Every structure is written in structure tokens, then in C-alpha cells.
Amino acid sequence: xxxxKWKPILIVVAIGVILAGWILMLDQPATSPESAQDHxxxxxxxxxxxxxxxxxxxxSEGDFSLELTIFEKGIPPQFRIYPxxxxxxxxxxxxxxxxxxxxxxxxxxLFKFTPEADYLLxxxxxxxxxxxxxxxxxxxxxxxxxxxDSQVEGRAEIPDAMLKSMGIELLTVEPAVIKPKxxxxxxxxxxxxxxxxxxxxxxxLVTDVQGHHGQLVKKGDVLAVVDSPMLAxxxxxxxxxxxxxxxxxxxxxxxxxxxxEKITAKQEYLMAEELWNEAQIAAxxxxxxxxxxxxxxxxxxxxxxxxxxxxxxxxxxxxxxKAIALxxxxxxDREIYTIADVSTVWTSVTVYPKDLNVIRIGxxxxxxxxxxxxxxxxxxxxxxxxxxxxxxxxxxRVELGNQTGxxxxxxxxxxxxxxxxxxxxxxxxxxxxxxxxxxxVVFGRYGDYFELRPLELGRSDDVMVEVLKGIRxxxxxAAGNSFAIKAELGKSGASHEH
Numbered sequence: 059x060x061x062x063k064w065k066p067i068l069i070v071v072a073i074g075v076i077l078a079g080w081i082l083m084l085d086q087p088a089t090s091p092e093s094a095q096d097h098x099x100x101x102x103x104x105x106x107x108x109x110x111x112x113x114x115x116x117x118s119e120g121d122f123s124l125e126l127t128i129f130e131k132g133i134p135p136q137f138r139i140y141p142x143x144x145x146x147x148x149x150x151x152x153x154x155x156x157x158x159x160x161x162x163x164x165x166x167x168l169f170k171f172t173p174e175a176d177y178l179l180x181x182x183x184x185x186x187x188x189x190x191x192x193x194x195x196x197x198x199x200x201x202x203x204x205x206x207d208s209q210v211e212g213r214a215e216i217p218d219a220m221l222k223s224m225g226i227e228l229l230t231v232e233p234a235v236i237k238p239k240x241x242x243x244x245x246x247x248x249x250x251x252x253x254x255x256x257x258x259x260x261x262x263l264v265t266d267v268q269g270h271h272g273q274l275v276k277k278g279d280v281l282a283v284v285d286s287p288m289l290a291x292x293x294x295x296x297x298x299x300x301x302x303x304x305x306x307x308x309x310x311x312x313x314x315x316x317x318x319e320k321i322t323a324k325q326e327y328l329m330a331e332e333l334w335n336e337a338q339i340a341a342x343x344x345x346x347x348x349x350x351x352x353x354x355x356x357x358x359x360x361x362x363x364x365x366x367x368x369x370x371x372x373x374x375x376x377x378x379x380k381a382i383a384l385x386x387x388x389x390x391d392r393e394i395y396t397i398a399d400v401s402t403v404w405t406s407v408t409v410y411p412k413d414l415n416v417i418r419i420g421x422x423x424x425x426x427x428x429x430x431x432x433x434x435x436x437x438x439x440x441x442x443x444x445x446x447x448x449x450x451x452x453x454x455r456v457e458l459g460n461q462t463g464x465x466x467x468x469x470x471x472x473x474x475x476x477x478x479x480x481x482x483x484x485x486x487x488x489x490x491x492x493x494x495x496x497x498x499v500v501f502g503r504y505g506d507y508f509e510l511r512p513l514e515l516g517r518s519d520d521v522m523v524e525v526l527k528g529i530r531x532x533x534x535x536a537a538g539n540s541f542a543i544k545a546e547l548g549k550s551g552a553s554h555e556h
Contacts, residue, residue, distance in 0.1 A: 061225030066297075095286075096210050106135035117205040122148075122198050124155065128184055135188070137169055137180030141198070148198075150178045158193040162213075162216050162504035163533055185386060186497075187212035187529075188514045190384075212510030214501075214546045228503055229262060231531050234485035237519040240416055240477045244407040244425070246469040249457065252399035262367060264382060269395060271380045275371040279396055282369045282382055288390075289353065290364035296344035296355055297362075303337040310334040375399040403465045405436065405456040407473045414452060416477045417441060423456045423475045432465070434458045438475075480517060482524040490524070490537040492544045496524045501543045503534035508543050511535070 100223035110116040110125030117124045139155055141148040150173035157169040157180065189212055192203045221228070223449065262284035267280035310330040317327035346357050356362040379396035388394065405425050409417055419438050426433040440455040456473060458465055476484040489500045491513075499517055501508040516524030529535060536543055 063366045067345050096367060100519050109300060110140065110142075114138075114140070115207065115538065117194060117207075119203045119205075119446050120205065122196075122201075124194065124196060126157075126192075126194065126207075128188060130184075135184040135186070136182075137171070137184055138175055139171060139178040139180075140176065141178070141196075143198075147176060150176065152173070153178070153196055153198045155194065155196045158195075159190045160192075161190045162507065163502060164530075187510045188324065189213055189509060211472045212234050212547060214508050214543055215506050216508055216543070216546070217506050224542045226535045226536050226542060227236050227538035229487055229490065229537040231486055231525065231529050231533050231535060233481065233483050233531065234522045234524075236480045236482055236485065236517050236522055236524055237476045238480065238517050239411055239474045239519060240476065242407050242413065242473045242475075244405045244471045244473045246407050246458075246465050246467050246471060247404045248378070248398045248400070249404050250254050250371070251404045252375070252402065253378075254283065254375075254397050254399075255393045256369065256372065256395035257391055257393055258284055258367070258369055258388045259390050260284065260288050260367050262288070263366070263415060264384055264386050264388060267382055267384050269371070269377055269380065271377055273377045274375070275377060275397065276374045280368050280372045281371055281377075284367040284369065284388060285365050289351065289367045291309075292344070292347050292351070293353075293356070293362060293364045296341075297350055299337065299341040299344040303334075303341040306330070306334040306337040369394070371395075371397060373397055376399075398467075400460055400465075401465065402468075403458050403460045403467060405471060405473060406460060407454040407456060408449070409441070409452040409454050410451065411445060411452070414441075417454055418473065421475055423473050425456060425458060425473050428470045428472060434465070476519075480524075484525040484529075485522040486513075486524050486525055486529070486535060487537050488518060488521060490535060494542055495546065500529060501536040501540055502529055503536065508536055510547070 108116045108118075108174075110123075110127075112127055113126030114125040117126065121144045123142045123145075125142065127138045127140070128135050129138045134460040137157060139150075139157075141150060141153045141155075148205075151541070155171045155178055159167045159169065161401050166293075167182070169180040169182055171180055178185050189210050191204065191208045194207070196203045216226070263286075264282060265285050266283035267281075269275060269279070275281070281311075310333070313322060313327045313330035316322040317324055351367070353367070375397045377395055378398050380394070381392070382394040383390070402448070405423075407423075417438060419441060421438045423436050423438060424433060425436060436456040436458045436459055438454050439457050441451045454473075486500055490500050492501075493499070494510065494512075497512050499510050499512050502511045511529045513528035516526045518524065
């Protein structure tokens with residue numbers, strides 16, 4: 059009874075010892091494409107080698123045989139083994155099987171099998187490419203059997219001497235800092251801090267209009283001319299005050315001299331001084347009234363057009379609104395022009411609620427026009443605290459320099475900003491990726507061979523992409539003109555169709 063109890067355990071131990079020996083043997087580089095043959099067949103393939111009833115490779119010893127297949131219809135690829143005895147199906151519960159698989163540049167992978175219907179099912183996915191060496195160990199009625207086989211696909215031989223001529227560069231899978239970018243839509247708008255609304259400041263009749271909508275103007279340019287009775291009155295007051303100032307000053311200086319010479323009384327001197335002070339105040343008041351209207355006081359009253367009032371541009375910029383016409387009567391507080399300084403502009407960026415925790419004031423942003431190659435860098439200067447009731451979005455503002463005038467309000471743009479910096483344990487160059495069977499791949503370098511490595515990718519930026527599965531840190535891969543390897547596989551038929 060004790061012997062019967064320990065027999066299965068001893069068999070498993072024996073299989074493990076045999077598999078360990080095969081693993082050590084198969085840790086060497088896989089066989090070359092010239093010597094290896096595709097011994098594991100799939101649906102639709104024709105093979106000259108011995109195949110089983112289900113199209114798989116048949117391994118035999120005496121009356122016992124195993125048919126090894128890779129099943130992948132609607133599911134990830136898996137090993138299925140069908141046992142036979144004297145050509146007839148054998149219950150999968152009557153045998154034990156283990157398969158050791160090794161790849162170029164990889165360590166051994168042990169597959170264990172459990173009975174499932176009329177076959178033994180492998181416990182792991184058979185990853186692409188299906189290019190590997192295998193060692194099979196089986197036990198049936200106390201007898202241990204073993205076989206080996208090789209299969210190659212997605213592999214091309216390119217010696218080192220040819221890499222440079224083909225433009226292929228070798229890089230190493232290594233840790234990297236990924237800087238994912240957030241891309242948000244936006245629109246160029248005027249800088250509201252540099253928009254000025256122009257009012258006449260005096261009432262009058264418009265006699266000339268020189269500024270028009272869309273016109274670029276410089277600070278001080280004449281926009282319109284108004285004939286203003288009010289201005290005529292202020293100018294007359296100014297000239298009267300200036301003339302009176304001159305007269306009272308002369309009187310004061312004369313009376314002061316006579317008083318000092320004891321010719322006149324001090325009272326007359328003080329009276330002249332008081333009149334002169336009053337004239338100074340009146341002149342200064344008349345001057346201030348003119349300057350408040352933007353009018354420079356003239357000194358020659360004979361050549362001055364008392365009622366002519368020139369409305370001038372307060373800043374340099376573009377006229378974005380005009381509300382004045384020749385011959386109309388203006389009130390002093392009416393808005394007649396709006397001028398915007400476009401040396402700087404704003405980008406109004408639409409921020410979705412899920413991205414609000416990413417964007418922050420002071421963050422660097424690259425703004426790219428959607429309809430042209432115009433781009434510029436700026437920083438976030440404002441983020442709205444409220445989310446719009448209809449759009450359910452917030453707005454961020456990016457200020458851009460526009461000295462060249464390329465940015466025009468109303469242009470649609472995309473704003474890109476670095477969301478965060480993430481250190482990942484393995485990454486490859488974004489430029490090295492190729493697509494095969496709708497899946498991203500790179501070509502690993504192993505000796506003189508490149509072999510296809512399908513990848514499961516994570517986060518990325520403009521340069522690097524995180525690798526979650528498919529190739530390990532420290533392995534070399536093709537960068538640069540990696541399309542040449544894809545083309546080589548296409549020519550040689552090394553890319554296998556399952």
C-alpha cells in the first residue's frame with residue numbers, strides 16, 4: 059500500500075529531474091532559421107513532417123504518441139496535447155506531460171498540463187511570436203519519454219556589418235521618465251487687459267473720420283476730428299488767462315521795485331502780488347482743463363483753430379470696433395472706437411472636469427494652430443473657478459507673445475501640456491514601433507538575428523513609450539529604420555500567419 063501511495067509522487071519527481079536537464083540544455087540560443095523547422099503546425103498549414111489527426115505535430119515512442127497543437131480560435135493561444143495509444147485516442151487522465159519552452163534571449167518557461175475533455179490543456183498563454191525551442195516530457199504507465207523540437211517565425215538574420223548600411227540603430231530597453239502630454243482644444247482671443255475704448259471727451263460735430271474698422275494704428279495717430287464749441291470756449295479761457303498772467307506779472311515786478319525804492323506804499327505792492335497769484339492759478343486751471351481733454355495748449359492764439367478737436371489713438375493696436383460717422387453730433391461720453399493691442403494675445407483653453415487636477419497656474423504650455431504650423435510656448439496665467447452650466451467645462455488662460463502678428467483672434471488651436479513625470483521600469487523609443495497584425499511590435503536583437511516582439515504598451519510621450527509586456531529591460535531592439543526589418547520579414551515569409 060505504501061508503495062502504491064508513493065508511486066505517483068516518485069513519477070512527478072522523476073519528470074522534474076528530466077525537465078531540469080532539458081532546461082539546462084535549452085538555455086543555449088535557439089537554433090538558426092536555416093536548421094530549424096516549424097514542427098508545431100496550425101490550422102491551414104501544410105507540413106511534410108508527421109502530423110496528427112488534428113493537424114498538430116505528432117511525437118511518438120513505441121505504441122504511445124502525443125499530438126501537440128496550438129489552439130487560438132477566439133481565445134489567446136494555448137497548448138493542447140492529445141494522447142494516443144496504438145493510434146487510438148487515450149484518456150488524458152492516464153498520462154502526465156510537461157513542456158519546457160525557451161526563446162531567443164529568454165529564460166525557460168515551464169508549462170504544466172491538466173486533463174480537459176479529450177486533451178491536456180497548458181496552464182499558460184503561448185505568447186507571440188511562436189518562435190521557440192521546446193522539450194517535452196511525458197509519463198505513461200510508469201514509462202518516461204521525452205522529445206525536443208524547434209519552431210521559427212518572425213525572425214530575420216541581419217549581421218552587424220549590414221546594420222549601418224540599412225540605417226538601423228540598436229537601443230536598449232531601459233527605465234525612462236515618461237512625460238505624458240494633455241491635449242486640450244482652445245481659441246485665440248484678445249488680451250482683455252490691453253483693450254481700450256475711446257470716447258470724445260468733448261461734444262461736437264464730426265468733421266473728419268480717419269480711423270476705420272480693422273485698421274492698424276500707432277499711439278497718437280488721429281482717428282477723427284470734431285468741431286467743438288466747448289473746446290473753443292476752453293481755449294479762449296486759456297489764452298485770456300495767459301495774457302492776464304503776463305500783465306499781472308509785469309505789474310507785480312514794477313510795484314515791487316517801486317516799493318523797494320520807497321516810492322510807493324507797501325499796500326500797492328501786496329495788491330499787485332495778490333493779483334499775480336490769482337492769474338497764475340487761473341492760467342494753471344485753464345491749462346489743466348485742456349490737458350484733461352488730451353489737448354496740448356497752444357502758445358500762438360492767432361494761428362489756433364479754437365474749435366478743432368483731434369481724437370487720437372491712446373495705444374498702438376488694431377481698431378476692432380467703430381461707431382462714428384462724418385457729420386454726426388457726438389456726446390462727450392459716447393464710445394466711438396475700441397482698440398486692441400495685439401502684441402500679446404490670450405489662448406482660452408477648454409478644460410474638462412477630469413483634467414482640472416492636472417492643469418495649474420504657471421504650467422508651461424505649447425500652443426499649436428489647428429490649420430497651420432504656427433506654434434508658440436506660454437504659461438497658464440488663469441484658471442476659472444467655476445464650471446460652465448451648459449458646457450460643463452472650465453477655462454484656462456495662456457498668454458502668448460505676438461510681436462510678429464501671426465496669432466489672430468478667432469484661430470482654433472490645441473494646447474499641449476505635460477500632465478506629470480512618471481518613472482517607468484522599461485520603455486522603448488516611440489519611433490522604433492511597427493505594427494503587425496494590428497499590434498505594436500519591436501524587433502529584439504539576439505546575436506545576428508532580429509526577432510519580432512509583440513508589446514503591451516502603457517503610458518507614452520513624444521519620445522518614449524512604457525512597455526508592460528513583450529520585451530525585458532536590458533534587451534536590445536532595433537530603432538531608426540526598423541521598417542527595413544519588417545520589410546525583410548515580409549520578403550522572406552518569416553512572419554507567420556496562425
